[in-house]
Amino acid sequence: VFGVAGLLKSAFKDDYPNKLKKEFDYLKAKYGLRYIDSFLWKFSKTRPDNFPTIRLAQFAALITxxxxxxxxxxxxxxxxxxxxxxxxxxxxxxxxxxxxxxxxxxxxxxxxxxxxxxxxxxxxxxxxxxxxxxxxxxxxxxxxxxxxxxxLKAEKNMVTNKFAELGIRANSSFESQALLQMKNNYCNQKKCLNCSIGIKILKA
Known part of the structure; x- marks a missing residue:
């Protein structure tokens, strides 16, 4: 996982990443595996618990x-x-x-x-x-x-919070997903007059 993610290209001192690197080099040669550029992973402005390395470690644990x-x-x-x-x-x-x-x-x-x-x-x-x-x-x-x-509970993010300020509250993740879909396909496209909620807000 870390190899394909492009995170094993450095020289390491710790045994664990060196072991991963050795295994990946073997699998890469055997199966022609490719890796993505490591700069695509975003660490800045991210909580450490959400670092890509931690999420990849959890993903590896899930697969195992x-x-x-x-x-x-x-x-x-x-x-x-x-x-x-x-x-x-x-x-x-x-x-x-x-x-x-x-x-x-x-x-x-x-x-x-x-x-x-x-x-x-x-x-x-x-x-x-x-x-x-x-x-x-x-x-x-x-x-x-x-x-x-x-x-599942409704997601809380900038989009759903903004809708809540306008009096439109999602009661489940089904509804919060619907709001996100509406935001992407109507609000962002400025199709307010094609949306019943948009018309309601404009009339308020």
Missing amino acids: KSVHLFSKIIEIDDEKSLKLLFSNLEVNPYWENHYVFEQVQERKRKQIGEGSVDILLINTVAPLLYLYGKELDKDVYLQRADKLLLG
Whole structure:
């Protein structure tokens, strides 16, 4: 994961990144793997717990923990079990006192928080279920995607906060996603007169 992410191109002193680098070099030669430019990862203005290195470590833990992850996602039909699938991920102990390679920090467990799990379900699992249902023409997966979004709390971000100031509050992630979609496809495109909510706001 770190190799393809372009984060193993430096010379390291620590054993852990050197081990990763050695493994990646072998796999790269064997399978012709490519890596992206490391500058694409954004560390500035980001909380350390959200650093790309930490998220990649958690992703690696998820892959290790969840064999046949896609199959599990489409088989599980309740929100609680889906949340458990992405919770309690044990990252490599190296990351307990690192946020980036070779910079020791105060020891802290790097687990995905409940809010981050919800974001994963909203932005990854629900769309995946919906697309899978569309491709197979099976309404059961479309309904599960809707049910999942309706059961999760509404996202709180600049867009939903602005709508709330205007008196339009999302009661679930289904509604907050709808507001984001409306913002992108109507507000940003200045199609207020094509939107019933836009017309209502203009008349207020």
